[in-house]
Amino acid sequence: MSELKRTPLYPAHLAAGxxxxxxxGWEMPIQYPTGIVAEHLYDRRKCGIFDVSHMxxxxxxxxxxxxxxxxxxxxxxxxxxxxxxxxxxxxxxTGGAVDDAYVYLFEAERYMLVVNASNTDKDLAHFAxxxxxxxxRITNITDRYSxxxxxxxEAEAILKALSGAETITGPRKNDLGQITIQGRAVRVSKTxxxxxxxxxxxxxPAGDAVWLWDLLIAQGARPTGLGARxxxxxxxxxxxxxxxxxxxxxxxxxxxxAVPLARFAVSFAPEKGDFVARELLEAQKxxxxxxxxxxxxxxxxVIRAGMEVLRDGAPAGWVTSGTMVPYYRFDQAGEPLDATxxxxxxxxxxxxxxxxxxxxxxNVRGKLLNAxxxxxxxxxxLPPYGRAELI
Amino acid sequence: xxxxIDLKYTRSHEWLRxxxxxxxxxxxxxxxDALGDVVFVNLPAVGDTVIAGESFGDVESVKAVSDLISPVxxxxxxxNTALEDAPESLNEDPYGAWIIQVEDVTDSEDLMxxxxxxxxxxxxx
Numbered sequence: 001m002s003e004l005k006r007t008p009l010y011p012a013h014l015a016a017g018x019x020x021x022x023x024x025g026w027e028m029p030i031q032y033p034t035g036i037v038a039e040h041l042y043d044r045r046k047c048g049i050f051d052v053s054h055m056x057x058x059x060x061x062x063x064x065x066x067x068x069x070x071x072x073x074x075x076x077x078x079x080x081x082x083x084x085x086x087x088x089x090x091x092x093x094t095g096g097a098v099d100d101a102y103v104y105l106f107e108a109e110r111y112m113l114v115v116n117a118s119n120t121d122k123d124l125a126h127f128a129x130x131x132x133x134x135x136x137r138i139t140n141i142t143d144r145y146s147x148x149x150x151x152x153x154e155a156e157a158i159l160k161a162l163s164g165a166e167t168i169t170g171p172r173k174n175d176l177g178q179i180t181i182q183g184r185a186v187r188v189s190k191t192x193x194x195x196x197x198x199x200x201x202x203x204x205p206a207g208d209a210v211w212l213w214d215l216l217i218a219q220g221a222r223p224t225g226l227g228a229r230x231x232x233x234x235x236x237x238x239x240x241x242x243x244x245x246x247x248x249x250x251x252x253x254x255x256x257x258a259v260p261l262a263r264f265a266v267s268f269a270p271e272k273g274d275f276v277a278r279e280l281l282e283a284q285k286x287x288x289x290x291x292x293x294x295x296x297x298x299x300x301x302v303i304r305a306g307m308e309v310l311r312d313g314a315p316a317g318w319v320t321s322g323t324m325v326p327y328y329r330f331d332q333a334g335e336p337l338d339a340t341x342x343x344x345x346x347x348x349x350x351x352x353x354x355x356x357x358x359x360x361x362x363n364v365r366g367k368l369l370n371a372x373x374x375x376x377x378x379x380x381x382l383p384p385y386g387r388a389e390l391i
Numbered sequence: 392x393x394x395x396i397d398l399k400y401t402r403s404h405e406w407l408r409x410x411x412x413x414x415x416x417x418x419x420x421x422x423x424d425a426l427g428d429v430v431f432v433n434l435p436a437v438g439d440t441v442i443a444g445e446s447f448g449d450v451e452s453v454k455a456v457s458d459l460i461s462p463v464x465x466x467x468x469x470x471n472t473a474l475e476d477a478p479e480s481l482n483e484d485p486y487g488a489w490i491i492q493v494e495d496v497t498d499s500e501d502l503m504x505x506x507x508x509x510x511x512x513x514x515x516x
Binding site for chain 1: 481
Protein backbone atom coordinates (compact mmCIF):
# COMPACT_ATOMS: atom_id res chain seq x y z
CA MET A 1 0.00 0.00 0.00
CA SER A 2 1.29 3.44 -0.83
CA GLU A 3 1.70 6.09 1.84
CA LEU A 4 -1.56 7.77 2.83
CA LYS A 5 -1.84 11.47 2.12
CA ARG A 6 -2.65 13.88 4.93
CA THR A 7 -4.45 17.21 4.89
CA PRO A 8 -3.07 20.31 6.66
CA LEU A 9 -5.62 19.60 9.42
CA TYR A 10 -4.20 16.16 10.23
CA PRO A 11 -2.55 17.33 13.50
CA ALA A 12 -5.80 19.00 14.57
CA HIS A 13 -7.72 15.75 14.03
CA LEU A 14 -5.22 13.77 16.10
CA ALA A 15 -5.28 16.38 18.86
CA ALA A 16 -9.08 16.16 18.94
CA GLY A 17 -8.91 12.38 19.41
CA UNK A 18 -10.30 11.46 15.99
CA UNK A 19 -10.37 7.87 14.73
CA UNK A 20 -8.48 8.04 11.43
CA UNK A 21 -9.19 5.85 8.38
CA UNK A 22 -7.97 5.41 4.82
CA UNK A 23 -10.43 7.31 2.65
CA UNK A 24 -9.54 7.28 -1.03
CA GLY A 25 -5.82 7.29 -0.23
CA TRP A 26 -6.15 9.98 2.44
CA GLU A 27 -5.83 9.53 6.18
CA MET A 28 -9.04 11.18 7.35
CA PRO A 29 -11.15 11.41 10.53
CA ILE A 30 -14.11 9.01 10.46
CA GLN A 31 -15.34 10.31 13.82
CA TYR A 32 -14.29 12.23 16.90
CA PRO A 33 -14.76 10.97 20.49
CA THR A 34 -18.42 12.07 20.75
CA GLY A 35 -19.33 9.70 17.89
CA ILE A 36 -21.25 9.85 14.65
CA VAL A 37 -24.74 10.20 16.16
CA ALA A 38 -23.79 13.18 18.33
CA GLU A 39 -21.90 14.81 15.46
CA HIS A 40 -24.87 14.40 13.11
CA LEU A 41 -27.25 15.94 15.64
CA TYR A 42 -24.91 18.81 16.49
CA ASP A 43 -24.66 19.71 12.82
CA ARG A 44 -28.45 19.76 12.44
CA ARG A 45 -28.98 21.91 15.53
CA LYS A 46 -25.81 24.02 15.83
CA CYS A 47 -22.80 23.88 13.51
CA GLY A 48 -20.56 21.12 12.24
CA ILE A 49 -17.20 21.72 10.56
CA PHE A 50 -15.70 19.21 8.15
CA ASP A 51 -12.20 18.90 6.77
CA VAL A 52 -12.80 18.60 3.02
CA SER A 53 -9.23 19.48 2.11
CA HIS A 54 -8.76 16.03 0.58
CA MET A 55 -11.17 16.84 -2.24
CA UNK A 56 -9.50 17.50 -5.57
CA UNK A 57 -9.17 21.20 -6.44
CA UNK A 58 -8.33 21.86 -10.08
CA UNK A 59 -7.83 25.23 -11.76
CA UNK A 60 -8.83 25.49 -15.41
CA UNK A 61 -7.21 28.45 -17.16
CA UNK A 62 -6.49 29.64 -20.69
CA UNK A 63 -8.44 31.08 -23.66
CA UNK A 64 -10.44 27.90 -24.34
CA UNK A 65 -11.29 27.15 -20.70
CA UNK A 66 -15.02 27.66 -21.21
CA UNK A 67 -15.18 25.61 -24.42
CA UNK A 68 -13.26 22.80 -22.74
CA UNK A 69 -15.51 22.69 -19.69
CA UNK A 70 -18.63 22.86 -21.86
CA UNK A 71 -17.36 19.72 -23.59
CA UNK A 72 -16.40 17.63 -20.56
CA UNK A 73 -19.01 18.72 -18.00
CA UNK A 74 -22.81 18.32 -18.19
CA UNK A 75 -23.73 21.78 -16.85
CA UNK A 76 -24.00 24.97 -18.86
CA UNK A 77 -20.78 26.59 -17.69
CA UNK A 78 -21.50 29.65 -19.89
CA UNK A 79 -24.37 30.49 -17.54
CA UNK A 80 -21.95 30.80 -14.66
CA UNK A 81 -21.25 34.44 -13.76
CA UNK A 82 -18.39 35.53 -11.50
CA UNK A 83 -19.43 34.92 -7.92
CA UNK A 84 -21.44 31.79 -8.68
CA UNK A 85 -20.90 28.02 -8.56
CA UNK A 86 -22.77 25.10 -10.08
CA UNK A 87 -23.13 21.35 -9.61
CA UNK A 88 -22.28 19.13 -12.56
CA UNK A 89 -21.37 15.65 -13.70
CA UNK A 90 -18.29 14.57 -15.61
CA UNK A 91 -19.93 12.20 -18.10
CA UNK A 92 -18.41 9.06 -19.58
CA UNK A 93 -18.74 8.52 -23.35
CA THR A 94 -21.48 6.01 -22.51
CA GLY A 95 -23.66 8.31 -20.40
CA GLY A 96 -22.53 7.35 -16.94
CA ALA A 97 -20.50 9.39 -14.46
CA VAL A 98 -16.71 9.56 -14.30
CA ASP A 99 -17.39 11.72 -11.24
CA ASP A 100 -19.65 14.46 -9.96
CA ALA A 101 -18.14 17.87 -9.35
CA TYR A 102 -18.68 21.50 -8.44
CA VAL A 103 -17.41 24.27 -10.67
CA TYR A 104 -16.70 27.70 -9.12
CA LEU A 105 -16.12 31.04 -10.78
CA PHE A 106 -14.45 33.16 -8.11
CA GLU A 107 -12.53 35.17 -10.72
CA ALA A 108 -13.53 35.66 -14.36
CA GLU A 109 -10.21 34.37 -15.71
CA ARG A 110 -10.23 30.90 -14.12
CA TYR A 111 -12.59 28.16 -13.11
CA MET A 112 -12.04 25.99 -10.07
CA LEU A 113 -13.34 22.46 -10.26
CA VAL A 114 -13.76 20.45 -7.04
CA VAL A 115 -13.93 16.69 -7.49
CA ASN A 116 -14.05 13.62 -5.27
CA ALA A 117 -10.71 12.90 -3.59
CA SER A 118 -10.52 9.29 -4.70
CA ASN A 119 -11.35 10.27 -8.30
CA THR A 120 -8.90 13.14 -8.75
CA ASP A 121 -6.28 11.16 -10.68
CA LYS A 122 -8.94 9.37 -12.75
CA ASP A 123 -10.63 12.70 -13.59
CA LEU A 124 -7.31 14.23 -14.66
CA ALA A 125 -6.58 11.23 -16.90
CA HIS A 126 -10.06 11.53 -18.39
CA PHE A 127 -9.66 15.27 -19.05
CA ALA A 128 -6.26 14.63 -20.67
CA UNK A 129 -8.04 12.80 -23.50
CA UNK A 130 -9.88 16.00 -24.55
CA UNK A 131 -7.42 18.66 -23.46
CA UNK A 132 -5.14 18.60 -26.57
CA UNK A 133 -8.02 20.01 -28.66
CA UNK A 134 -8.21 23.12 -26.48
CA UNK A 135 -5.91 26.00 -25.63
CA UNK A 136 -6.19 25.73 -21.87
CA ARG A 137 -4.50 24.04 -18.95
CA ILE A 138 -5.48 22.27 -15.74
CA THR A 139 -3.48 22.79 -12.56
CA ASN A 140 -4.00 20.52 -9.57
CA ILE A 141 -3.90 22.89 -6.57
CA THR A 142 -5.26 20.35 -4.05
CA ASP A 143 -2.12 20.49 -1.88
CA ARG A 144 -1.80 24.28 -1.91
CA TYR A 145 -5.29 24.97 -0.62
CA SER A 146 -7.47 23.70 2.14
CA UNK A 147 -11.25 23.51 2.41
CA UNK A 148 -13.46 23.47 5.45
CA UNK A 149 -17.23 22.98 5.27
CA UNK A 150 -19.08 25.04 7.88
CA UNK A 151 -22.62 23.70 8.05
CA UNK A 152 -25.73 24.05 10.17
CA UNK A 153 -28.10 26.64 11.66
CA GLU A 154 -25.30 28.64 13.35
CA ALA A 155 -22.86 28.55 10.41
CA GLU A 156 -23.68 32.03 9.15
CA ALA A 157 -23.59 33.62 12.60
CA ILE A 158 -20.22 32.03 13.34
CA LEU A 159 -18.64 33.29 10.11
CA LYS A 160 -20.14 36.74 10.73
CA ALA A 161 -18.76 36.81 14.26
CA LEU A 162 -15.28 35.90 12.99
CA SER A 163 -15.24 38.32 10.05
CA GLY A 164 -17.45 41.15 11.22
CA ALA A 165 -18.94 41.01 7.72
CA GLU A 166 -22.60 41.94 7.22
CA THR A 167 -23.04 39.29 4.59
CA ILE A 168 -20.97 36.19 3.95
CA THR A 169 -22.19 35.56 0.41
CA GLY A 170 -25.26 36.47 -1.57
CA PRO A 171 -28.49 34.89 -0.38
CA ARG A 172 -28.80 32.13 -2.95
CA LYS A 173 -27.42 28.62 -2.87
CA ASN A 174 -24.18 28.53 -4.91
CA ASP A 175 -23.38 32.21 -4.29
CA LEU A 176 -19.70 32.94 -3.67
CA GLY A 177 -18.04 35.59 -1.54
CA GLN A 178 -14.88 36.61 0.23
CA ILE A 179 -14.53 37.58 3.87
CA THR A 180 -11.57 38.76 5.90
CA ILE A 181 -10.76 37.20 9.26
CA GLN A 182 -7.92 38.72 11.31
CA GLY A 183 -6.58 40.30 8.13
CA ARG A 184 -6.55 37.05 6.15
CA ALA A 185 -8.72 36.57 3.08
CA VAL A 186 -11.06 33.57 3.10
CA ARG A 187 -13.12 32.55 0.09
CA VAL A 188 -16.60 31.27 0.81
CA SER A 189 -19.29 29.46 -1.16
CA LYS A 190 -22.87 28.93 -0.04
CA THR A 191 -22.72 25.22 -0.72
CA UNK A 192 -22.48 22.01 1.24
CA UNK A 193 -23.09 18.29 1.40
CA UNK A 194 -25.33 18.13 4.48
CA UNK A 195 -28.65 19.46 3.20
CA UNK A 196 -28.64 22.04 5.98
CA UNK A 197 -30.56 25.13 4.81
CA UNK A 198 -27.61 27.19 6.07
CA UNK A 199 -24.12 26.07 5.17
CA UNK A 200 -20.87 27.25 3.62
CA UNK A 201 -17.61 25.89 2.34
CA UNK A 202 -14.48 27.97 2.75
CA UNK A 203 -11.29 27.83 0.72
CA UNK A 204 -8.00 29.08 2.06
CA PRO A 205 -4.26 28.53 1.69
CA ALA A 206 -3.09 25.24 3.24
CA GLY A 207 -1.07 27.10 5.86
CA ASP A 208 -4.18 28.86 7.20
CA ALA A 209 -6.27 25.73 7.72
CA VAL A 210 -5.46 25.00 11.38
CA TRP A 211 -5.76 28.67 12.28
CA LEU A 212 -9.32 28.92 10.93
CA TRP A 213 -10.33 25.47 12.22
CA ASP A 214 -9.41 26.50 15.77
CA LEU A 215 -11.21 29.83 15.43
CA LEU A 216 -14.37 28.04 14.26
CA ILE A 217 -14.23 25.68 17.24
CA ALA A 218 -13.76 28.62 19.60
CA GLN A 219 -17.01 30.04 18.18
CA GLY A 220 -18.91 26.85 19.03
CA ALA A 221 -18.55 24.80 15.84
CA ARG A 222 -17.65 21.14 16.34
CA PRO A 223 -15.41 18.89 14.25
CA THR A 224 -17.50 16.39 12.30
CA GLY A 225 -16.01 13.31 10.68
CA LEU A 226 -16.63 11.39 7.49
CA GLY A 227 -19.07 9.08 9.29
CA ALA A 228 -21.51 11.89 10.04
CA ARG A 229 -20.78 13.49 6.66
CA UNK A 230 -22.17 10.29 5.14
CA UNK A 231 -25.28 10.08 7.37
CA UNK A 232 -26.01 13.77 6.80
CA UNK A 233 -25.75 13.54 3.02
CA UNK A 234 -27.85 10.36 2.99
CA UNK A 235 -30.58 12.06 5.03
CA UNK A 236 -30.37 15.06 2.69
CA UNK A 237 -30.80 12.82 -0.37
CA UNK A 238 -27.43 13.70 -1.89
CA UNK A 239 -25.68 11.08 -4.06
CA UNK A 240 -22.17 9.77 -3.41
CA UNK A 241 -19.87 8.61 -6.18
CA UNK A 242 -19.21 4.87 -5.81
CA UNK A 243 -22.70 4.36 -4.43
CA UNK A 244 -25.37 6.25 -6.38
CA UNK A 245 -23.00 7.24 -9.18
CA UNK A 246 -20.54 5.11 -11.12
CA UNK A 247 -21.39 1.41 -11.36
CA UNK A 248 -24.17 -0.52 -9.65
CA UNK A 249 -23.55 -3.56 -7.39
CA UNK A 250 -24.04 -5.76 -10.49
CA UNK A 251 -21.17 -3.99 -12.27
CA UNK A 252 -23.27 -2.04 -14.81
CA UNK A 253 -22.79 1.69 -15.34
CA UNK A 254 -25.46 3.82 -13.66
CA UNK A 255 -26.85 6.32 -16.21
CA UNK A 256 -26.57 9.93 -15.06
CA UNK A 257 -30.33 10.53 -15.31
CA ALA A 258 -30.99 7.65 -12.92
CA VAL A 259 -29.70 9.92 -10.15
CA PRO A 260 -32.06 12.39 -8.46
CA LEU A 261 -29.85 15.48 -8.81
CA ALA A 262 -29.18 14.92 -12.55
CA ARG A 263 -31.81 17.43 -13.60
CA PHE A 264 -29.85 20.16 -11.80
CA ALA A 265 -26.52 18.95 -13.17
CA VAL A 266 -27.30 18.52 -16.87
CA SER A 267 -28.14 21.29 -19.33
CA PHE A 268 -29.23 20.98 -22.95
CA ALA A 269 -29.22 24.77 -23.47
CA PRO A 270 -28.35 25.78 -27.06
CA GLU A 271 -25.18 27.60 -25.95
CA LYS A 272 -23.99 24.35 -24.35
CA GLY A 273 -23.32 22.89 -27.80
CA ASP A 274 -22.18 19.32 -28.17
CA PHE A 275 -20.64 17.66 -25.14
CA VAL A 276 -19.56 14.22 -24.05
CA ALA A 277 -22.53 11.81 -24.21
CA ARG A 278 -25.04 14.58 -25.01
CA GLU A 279 -27.23 12.40 -27.24
CA LEU A 280 -27.23 9.55 -24.77
CA LEU A 281 -28.17 11.91 -21.96
CA GLU A 282 -31.01 13.41 -24.01
CA ALA A 283 -32.36 9.89 -24.44
CA GLN A 284 -31.90 9.16 -20.73
CA LYS A 285 -33.90 12.26 -19.80
CA UNK A 286 -37.03 10.51 -21.04
CA UNK A 287 -36.49 7.77 -18.47
CA UNK A 288 -34.04 5.10 -17.42
CA UNK A 289 -34.79 1.43 -16.69
CA UNK A 290 -33.79 1.86 -13.08
CA UNK A 291 -33.44 4.93 -10.92
CA UNK A 292 -32.10 5.92 -7.55
CA UNK A 293 -34.83 6.60 -4.99
CA UNK A 294 -34.87 7.30 -1.25
CA UNK A 295 -36.39 4.48 0.81
CA UNK A 296 -37.29 4.27 4.49
CA UNK A 297 -37.44 1.02 6.44
CA UNK A 298 -40.89 0.13 7.81
CA UNK A 299 -39.70 -2.88 9.81
CA UNK A 300 -37.09 -2.84 12.56
CA UNK A 301 -33.48 -3.20 11.45
CA VAL A 302 -30.87 -1.51 9.31
CA ILE A 303 -30.46 -1.66 5.53
CA ARG A 304 -27.06 -1.20 3.94
CA ALA A 305 -25.32 -0.79 0.60
CA GLY A 306 -25.27 -3.89 -1.59
CA MET A 307 -28.42 -5.51 -0.18
CA GLU A 308 -30.86 -6.88 -2.73
CA VAL A 309 -34.25 -5.17 -3.21
CA LEU A 310 -37.28 -7.25 -4.21
CA ARG A 311 -40.83 -6.47 -5.22
CA ASP A 312 -43.36 -9.29 -4.79
CA GLY A 313 -40.52 -11.80 -4.69
CA ALA A 314 -38.86 -10.63 -7.93
CA PRO A 315 -35.48 -8.85 -8.01
CA ALA A 316 -36.00 -5.09 -8.38
CA GLY A 317 -32.55 -3.65 -7.67
CA TRP A 318 -30.13 -2.91 -4.86
CA VAL A 319 -29.56 -0.67 -1.88
CA THR A 320 -26.75 1.73 -2.82
CA SER A 321 -26.30 3.47 0.57
CA GLY A 322 -28.04 2.91 3.87
CA THR A 323 -27.72 3.09 7.62
CA MET A 324 -29.50 4.25 10.75
CA VAL A 325 -29.48 8.02 11.17
CA PRO A 326 -30.53 10.14 14.15
CA TYR A 327 -32.92 13.07 13.97
CA TYR A 328 -34.32 15.84 16.12
CA ARG A 329 -38.07 16.05 16.65
CA PHE A 330 -40.15 19.19 16.10
CA ASP A 331 -43.47 20.07 17.75
CA GLN A 332 -46.77 20.59 15.92
CA ALA A 333 -45.98 24.28 15.40
CA GLY A 334 -42.62 23.41 13.86
CA GLU A 335 -40.59 24.50 16.87
CA PRO A 336 -37.46 22.44 17.57
CA LEU A 337 -37.55 19.97 20.46
CA ASP A 338 -34.64 18.39 22.34
CA ALA A 339 -36.07 14.91 21.80
CA THR A 340 -34.34 12.74 19.24
CA UNK A 341 -35.06 9.52 17.39
CA UNK A 342 -33.38 7.17 14.96
CA UNK A 343 -34.52 5.76 11.65
CA UNK A 344 -33.17 3.37 9.05
CA UNK A 345 -33.01 5.07 5.65
CA UNK A 346 -31.32 4.35 2.36
CA UNK A 347 -30.96 5.03 -1.32
CA UNK A 348 -32.05 2.19 -3.61
CA UNK A 349 -31.39 1.73 -7.31
CA UNK A 350 -34.60 0.06 -8.45
CA UNK A 351 -36.92 -0.50 -11.41
CA UNK A 352 -38.31 2.84 -12.54
CA UNK A 353 -41.87 1.42 -12.51
CA UNK A 354 -41.69 1.66 -8.72
CA UNK A 355 -42.89 4.97 -7.37
CA UNK A 356 -43.29 6.99 -4.17
CA UNK A 357 -45.48 5.12 -1.68
CA UNK A 358 -44.67 1.65 -3.03
CA UNK A 359 -43.39 -0.93 -0.59
CA UNK A 360 -40.40 -3.06 -1.51
CA UNK A 361 -38.55 -5.76 0.39
CA UNK A 362 -34.88 -5.63 1.29
CA ASN A 363 -32.95 -8.85 1.81
CA VAL A 364 -31.19 -8.27 5.13
CA ARG A 365 -28.97 -11.34 5.56
CA GLY A 366 -31.76 -13.68 4.47
CA LYS A 367 -34.60 -11.85 6.19
CA LEU A 368 -36.98 -9.78 4.02
CA LEU A 369 -37.78 -6.41 5.58
CA ASN A 370 -40.33 -3.95 4.20
CA ALA A 371 -39.20 -0.52 3.06
CA UNK A 372 -41.19 2.28 1.46
CA UNK A 373 -40.16 4.53 -1.38
CA UNK A 374 -40.43 8.09 -0.13
CA UNK A 375 -40.22 11.50 -1.74
CA UNK A 376 -37.46 12.65 0.59
CA UNK A 377 -36.06 12.01 4.06
CA UNK A 378 -35.74 15.63 5.10
CA UNK A 379 -37.18 19.08 4.40
CA UNK A 380 -34.51 21.62 3.57
CA UNK A 381 -36.69 24.62 2.79
CA LEU A 382 -37.46 25.85 6.31
CA PRO A 383 -34.31 27.57 7.62
CA PRO A 384 -32.50 27.41 9.87
CA TYR A 385 -33.22 23.71 10.46
CA GLY A 386 -33.25 20.65 8.27
CA ARG A 387 -36.35 18.73 9.36
CA ALA A 388 -36.69 14.97 9.24
CA GLU A 389 -39.69 13.65 7.32
CA LEU A 390 -40.80 10.41 8.93
CA ILE A 391 -42.91 7.62 7.47
CA UNK B 392 -10.86 0.83 28.69
CA UNK B 393 -12.52 -1.26 31.40
CA UNK B 394 -12.02 -5.03 31.90
CA UNK B 395 -13.97 -6.26 34.97
CA ILE B 396 -12.13 -9.15 36.62
CA ASP B 397 -15.25 -11.16 37.46
CA LEU B 398 -15.97 -11.76 33.75
CA LYS B 399 -14.56 -14.10 31.09
CA TYR B 400 -14.00 -12.89 27.53
CA THR B 401 -14.04 -14.26 23.96
CA ARG B 402 -11.70 -13.44 21.08
CA SER B 403 -14.73 -11.89 19.35
CA HIS B 404 -15.14 -9.48 22.31
CA GLU B 405 -18.17 -10.86 24.12
CA TRP B 406 -18.10 -11.16 27.91
CA LEU B 407 -19.62 -13.92 30.00
CA ARG B 408 -20.60 -13.90 33.65
CA UNK B 409 -21.06 -17.34 35.19
CA UNK B 410 -23.94 -17.13 37.67
CA UNK B 411 -24.13 -20.86 38.31
CA UNK B 412 -27.48 -21.83 36.76
CA UNK B 413 -27.22 -19.24 34.01
CA UNK B 414 -24.48 -17.60 31.94
CA UNK B 415 -24.96 -13.90 31.22
CA UNK B 416 -23.58 -12.61 27.90
CA UNK B 417 -22.77 -9.11 26.65
CA UNK B 418 -20.16 -7.23 24.62
CA UNK B 419 -17.00 -5.70 26.04
CA UNK B 420 -16.03 -2.09 26.47
CA UNK B 421 -13.44 -2.62 23.73
CA UNK B 422 -16.15 -3.97 21.40
CA UNK B 423 -18.54 -1.07 21.93
CA ASP B 424 -15.74 1.43 21.45
CA ALA B 425 -14.65 -0.22 18.19
CA LEU B 426 -18.23 -0.41 16.91
CA GLY B 427 -19.07 3.21 17.64
CA ASP B 428 -22.69 4.23 18.15
CA VAL B 429 -24.81 1.08 18.38
CA VAL B 430 -28.15 1.78 16.69
CA PHE B 431 -29.81 -1.64 16.51
CA VAL B 432 -29.52 -5.07 18.10
CA ASN B 433 -30.89 -8.20 16.47
CA LEU B 434 -31.81 -10.43 19.40
CA PRO B 435 -32.64 -14.16 19.58
CA ALA B 436 -35.85 -15.37 21.26
CA VAL B 437 -36.22 -17.09 24.62
CA GLY B 438 -35.99 -20.84 24.00
CA ASP B 439 -33.55 -20.52 21.08
CA THR B 440 -30.49 -22.75 21.20
CA VAL B 441 -27.14 -20.99 20.97
CA ILE B 442 -23.91 -22.73 20.07
CA ALA B 443 -20.43 -21.83 21.32
CA GLY B 444 -18.52 -20.02 18.59
CA GLU B 445 -21.60 -19.37 16.45
CA SER B 446 -23.67 -16.24 15.85
CA PHE B 447 -26.77 -15.68 18.00
CA GLY B 448 -27.62 -12.21 16.70
CA ASP B 449 -25.96 -9.04 15.54
CA VAL B 450 -25.29 -5.48 16.57
CA GLU B 451 -25.54 -2.67 14.06
CA SER B 452 -23.59 0.52 14.48
CA VAL B 453 -23.90 3.49 12.13
CA LYS B 454 -20.81 2.20 10.34
CA ALA B 455 -21.30 -1.58 10.12
CA VAL B 456 -22.98 -4.75 11.32
CA SER B 457 -21.17 -7.25 13.55
CA ASP B 458 -22.16 -10.78 14.55
CA LEU B 459 -22.70 -11.59 18.18
CA ILE B 460 -20.86 -14.85 18.89
CA SER B 461 -22.07 -17.06 21.71
CA PRO B 462 -19.37 -17.98 24.22
CA VAL B 463 -21.38 -21.07 25.26
CA UNK B 464 -23.76 -23.74 24.00
CA UNK B 465 -27.13 -23.74 25.75
CA UNK B 466 -30.68 -22.44 25.69
CA UNK B 467 -31.61 -18.76 25.85
CA UNK B 468 -33.67 -18.21 29.00
CA UNK B 469 -33.77 -14.40 29.07
CA UNK B 470 -33.32 -11.68 26.46
CA ASN B 471 -32.65 -8.04 27.30
CA THR B 472 -35.51 -6.66 25.21
CA ALA B 473 -34.82 -3.16 26.59
CA LEU B 474 -32.03 -3.06 23.99
CA GLU B 475 -34.65 -2.94 21.23
CA ASP B 476 -35.57 0.61 22.21
CA ALA B 477 -32.26 1.60 23.78
CA PRO B 478 -29.43 -0.06 21.84
CA GLU B 479 -27.16 2.81 22.93
CA SER B 480 -27.06 1.16 26.38
CA LEU B 481 -24.38 -1.10 24.93
CA ASN B 482 -22.19 1.99 24.46
CA GLU B 483 -23.11 3.66 27.72
CA ASP B 484 -22.86 0.65 30.05
CA PRO B 485 -21.40 -2.37 28.23
CA TYR B 486 -21.09 -4.50 31.37
CA GLY B 487 -24.50 -3.52 32.74
CA ALA B 488 -26.35 -3.91 29.45
CA TRP B 489 -26.30 -7.69 29.14
CA ILE B 490 -27.74 -9.17 25.95
CA ILE B 491 -28.85 -12.73 26.71
CA GLN B 492 -28.87 -15.22 29.58
CA VAL B 493 -28.23 -18.87 28.76
CA GLU B 494 -29.19 -21.97 30.75
CA ASP B 495 -28.49 -25.70 30.30
CA VAL B 496 -24.92 -24.83 29.30
CA THR B 497 -23.17 -27.89 27.83
CA ASP B 498 -20.15 -26.43 26.10
CA SER B 499 -17.99 -23.32 26.06
CA GLU B 500 -15.43 -21.56 23.91
CA ASP B 501 -11.91 -21.09 25.26
CA LEU B 502 -12.47 -18.01 27.38
CA MET B 503 -9.90 -15.49 28.55
CA UNK B 504 -9.44 -13.95 31.98
CA UNK B 505 -9.72 -10.17 32.23
CA UNK B 506 -5.94 -9.93 32.41
CA UNK B 507 -5.38 -12.06 29.29
CA UNK B 508 -8.18 -10.27 27.45
CA UNK B 509 -6.66 -6.88 28.17
CA UNK B 510 -3.37 -8.05 26.67
CA UNK B 511 -5.28 -9.49 23.70
CA UNK B 512 -7.06 -6.15 23.07
CA UNK B 513 -3.81 -4.21 23.31
CA UNK B 514 -2.30 -6.52 20.69
CA UNK B 515 -5.30 -5.94 18.41
CA UNK B 516 -4.46 -2.24 18.63
